[in-house]
Amino acid sequence: MRDLWRYPFLPAAHAEIEKMYPRGQLESQLEKLLDDPLYGEARALAVERLNAAVADRMESLGTPVDERDEEMYMLSYLFSRLILSAQADTKVINWVGVTEALRAERSLxxxxxxxxxxxxxxxxxxxxxxxxxxxxxxxxxxxxxxxxxxxxxxxxxxxxxxxxxxxxxxxxxxxxxxxxxxxxQDLPELPGKLGKKVLERFSNDMENMQVMAKERQERALRELGQLDFGKAPPCFSGHLADLQEGVNLPHPARFFLTTFLTALGQEPEQIMQLYATAPDFKESVTRYQVEHITGKVSGAEYDTPSCSSLISQGVCPGGNALCREIIHPLSYYRTMAEREKPDGVKRKRLRLAAAGSGDAKLWAQLPLKAPADAPPRSLAAALRADGPSRVAVQVEYFRGKRTKIDDKYIRWASARLVDDTVARSVEALPLTQWELALPLAHARERGESVEVTLLPVKLGNQSRLHVLAVG
Ligand code: SF4
Known part of the structure; x- marks a missing residue:
C-alpha cells in the first residue's frame, strides 16, 4: 500500500520500519536509536507530533515530501509510542489517541x-x-x-x-x-532499562505535554460557565472525574450526567463542551446521545433518574450523609444551594429548623461567617468566650433531619461536639449548610477529630454551639 505514513499504527507500517534492520532486531536496537544522531530528526518529529496531538492542531504537522521523509514520519510514530508508554499519563495518552485517530479518519x-x-x-x-x-x-x-x-x-x-x-x-x-x-491507547510495556532511558531523554518534553493536556481540559471546562459542581452529589462528581480521566462511562452514567445537567439549565451545546473535556471524547456519538436525551431531536426530554434507579443501575457510588436525606440527586443539589440564599433567609431557616426556640434578637443577629482570626481554644474555653473560637472536636453524634414547612423540607443536621475539657458533649445549632455538616459526618464516621470555628449561644437557658466553619 502507498502512503503508509498516513497510518503508522498498521502492522504493515511497523514491518516497513523493521525492514531497515536485520530481521527481529528493531526492539533490541531501540535503546541505541534514542542516541543515534541519524535519528535526531525522527525524535524531534515525535515530540512535535505528540505536542500537536495534545494541543489539537495536527494540521500543523504537514506532510512528508519524499520517501525518506515518509520513513522519518513512521519512525517518529514509533518514538512517540515509546514516549507515551514511558510517560504513562492517561490524559496525554487519551488526547493523543483521540486526535491521531481523528486524523486517520479524515484520511480514510x-x-x-x-x-x-x-x-x-x-x-x-x-x-x-x-x-x-x-x-x-x-x-x-x-x-x-x-x-x-x-x-x-x-x-x-x-x-x-x-x-x-x-x-x-x-x-x-x-x-x-x-x-x-x-x-x-493500548501501549506496550517497555522493559525497565529502555523505559528509564526514554524518561530521562524526554522528561522536559513530557512535562510540557502534561501542561498542554491540562490547559486543553481547563479550556473546555471554563467554557462551561457558571455551573457549580461543588453542590453536586457524589454520583455526579465521581462520574465527571472519571470522564475527565478518560474512563469510558457506561450508558446509564452518561444518561444521568446529561439529564442532570439539562435539569440545571444547561443547553445541549454546553453539555457537549463538558463531554469534550474528556480525553476520549467522541463527538458524533456524544452529540447524538446528548441531543436525543435533551429532546433536541426526539422532542422528548428525559427526566433525571431518581436515586433508587441510579442505585439499581450501578450509577450510585454509595452516598454520603446528605444522600440519606434525599431520594433524588437534584434534591441534593438544591439542598447544597443553601449557602447561596440571602442571609435573612438563612437565619429564618435556621430558626425554623430549631423549632423557633430562642429569642428573635438572637436569630436576627446570628453571625453567618467565620472570622479569619478566631483564636484556637479548648471547647471549655470556647464555651466561656465572647466570640468565635477554633476548636478541635470529636463529633459524638450526627444525624440528618427534616423539617417540613408548608410543602417543602428544610434538610439539616443535628450534631453534638465534644473534647476532653468538657464533661458532656454540647449540641450544635441546626446545621442547614451541608458543606459544614458533611465534613462533620465524615469525621464522625471515621472517629477523627475535626477543627471547627464556633460561637457559643444560648437557646433559652441551654448552651449551644453555632458552627461557622469546618476544617
Ligand atoms: S444516593 Fe442519590 S444523590 Fe447520592 S450518590 Fe447515590 S444516586 Fe447520587
Whole structure:
C-alpha cells in the first residue's frame, strides 16, 4: 500500500520500519536509536507530533515530501509510542489517541475501496465490499463498536443477515476510527532499562505535554460557565472525574450526567463542551446521545433518574450523609444551594429548623461567617468566650433531619461536639449548610477529630454551639 505514513499504527507500517534492520532486531536496537544522531530528526518529529496531538492542531504537522521523509514520519510514530508508554499519563495518552485517530479518519474518508479493505484487514476486522456497501461479521462489528451502542449503532437497528452486518463507507470509516483509538491507547510495556532511558531523554518534553493536556481540559471546562459542581452529589462528581480521566462511562452514567445537567439549565451545546473535556471524547456519538436525551431531536426530554434507579443501575457510588436525606440527586443539589440564599433567609431557616426556640434578637443577629482570626481554644474555653473560637472536636453524634414547612423540607443536621475539657458533649445549632455538616459526618464516621470555628449561644437557658466553619 502507498502512503503508509498516513497510518503508522498498521502492522504493515511497523514491518516497513523493521525492514531497515536485520530481521527481529528493531526492539533490541531501540535503546541505541534514542542516541543515534541519524535519528535526531525522527525524535524531534515525535515530540512535535505528540505536542500537536495534545494541543489539537495536527494540521500543523504537514506532510512528508519524499520517501525518506515518509520513513522519518513512521519512525517518529514509533518514538512517540515509546514516549507515551514511558510517560504513562492517561490524559496525554487519551488526547493523543483521540486526535491521531481523528486524523486517520479524515484520511480514510478520501480512500479508495481497496485501501479501506486493506486497512480494515490490517486492523483485524475483515471486511468485504458488496456493491457500494461493506459487509462485516457481526461479532467483529460488536467488538469494534462496543463504545457506540446507541441508536443506529445497536445491532438490532442494523439488521444481521447470515451473521453479517452491512455498512456504508462513512459508517465503516467511523467504525475504523474506534478501532484505531483503542489501538493507540493500548501501549506496550517497555522493559525497565529502555523505559528509564526514554524518561530521562524526554522528561522536559513530557512535562510540557502534561501542561498542554491540562490547559486543553481547563479550556473546555471554563467554557462551561457558571455551573457549580461543588453542590453536586457524589454520583455526579465521581462520574465527571472519571470522564475527565478518560474512563469510558457506561450508558446509564452518561444518561444521568446529561439529564442532570439539562435539569440545571444547561443547553445541549454546553453539555457537549463538558463531554469534550474528556480525553476520549467522541463527538458524533456524544452529540447524538446528548441531543436525543435533551429532546433536541426526539422532542422528548428525559427526566433525571431518581436515586433508587441510579442505585439499581450501578450509577450510585454509595452516598454520603446528605444522600440519606434525599431520594433524588437534584434534591441534593438544591439542598447544597443553601449557602447561596440571602442571609435573612438563612437565619429564618435556621430558626425554623430549631423549632423557633430562642429569642428573635438572637436569630436576627446570628453571625453567618467565620472570622479569619478566631483564636484556637479548648471547647471549655470556647464555651466561656465572647466570640468565635477554633476548636478541635470529636463529633459524638450526627444525624440528618427534616423539617417540613408548608410543602417543602428544610434538610439539616443535628450534631453534638465534644473534647476532653468538657464533661458532656454540647449540641450544635441546626446545621442547614451541608458543606459544614458533611465534613462533620465524615469525621464522625471515621472517629477523627475535626477543627471547627464556633460561637457559643444560648437557646433559652441551654448552651449551644453555632458552627461557622469546618476544617
Ligand atoms: S444516593 Fe442519590 S444523590 Fe447520592 S450518590 Fe447515590 S444516586 Fe447520587
Amino acid at each position: 474518508k478520501g480512500e479508495e475501496t481497496s485501501t479501506l479493505l486493506y486497512v480494515s484487514e490490517q486492523l483485524g476486522v475483515p471486511v468485504k465490499a458488496v456493491g457500494e456497501q461493506f459487509q462485516v461479521h457481526y461479532t467483529a462489528y460488536l467488538t469494534a463498536t462496543k463504545n457506540l451502542r446507541t441508536g443506529k449503532w445497536k445491532l438490532v437497528n442494523r439488521g444481521v443477515v447470515d451473521g453479517k452486518v452491512m455498512l456504508d463507507q462513512r459508517t465503516l470509516v467511523r467504525m475504523l476510527r474506534e478501532i484505531v483509538v483503542e489501538h493507540l
